[in-house]
Amino acid sequence: MSRFVCIALVMLLASCGGHRAPRNLDDACDIVDERPAYLRAMKRTEDKWGVPVAVQMATIYQESKFIGNAKTPRRFALGIIPMGRQSSAYGYSQAIDGTWEDYRAATGRRGASRTDIDDATDFIGWYMDQSERKLGIMKFDATNQYLAYHEGQSGYSRGSHLGKAWLLRVADDVGTRAQMYNQQLFTCGKL
Secondary structure, three states: OOOOHHHHHHHHHHHHHHHHOOOOOOHHHHHHHHHHHHHHHHHHHHHHHHHHHHHHHHHHHHHHHOOOOOOEEEEEEEOOOOEEEEEOEEOOOOOOHHHHHHHHHOOOOOOOOOOOOOHHHHHHHHHHHHHHHHHHHOOOOHHHHHHHHHHHHHHHHHOOHHHHHHHHHHHHHHHHHHHHHHHHHOOOOOO
16 A cells, blocks of 8 residues: 555544544543643633633533534434424534524634534634623633523523523533533643
């Protein structure tokens, strides 16, 4: 086999695995050691938008488990007839179509892709920056940032999350995970 064919085959195989989750999602150091591009993207977002790396990581964990092409589950009528997806949420950040288009228009990033970690983290930074400006939620407050992220800024301002005990538990988990990731990243010297 020629050297060119071998290199092309290796590159093809490497690109196929790009949407798999890292092996150990409970250790931020393992995640960024396995995928250094994640940390580079998140640090750029932190520098640009002020959203801490650990808050970004906890959000991505909750939304997609770090699967770049994640989609919402399919809906079925009568348990068997496919009715499409639960929403248009897609990619690392699980951004829905309309909000993703708002982001692309507001930032001028017309070619941004929800399956690209750089674009997904930039989106999270942009969205959480907007949540701080519009709602007063500090960027390090992973719990409330996640509630605004999940419910939308209008929903959060109306208090739509308050009647959803399951969502409040999930948001608390996001806050706890952000703290855990932050401590891990500090301990292994990645922050």
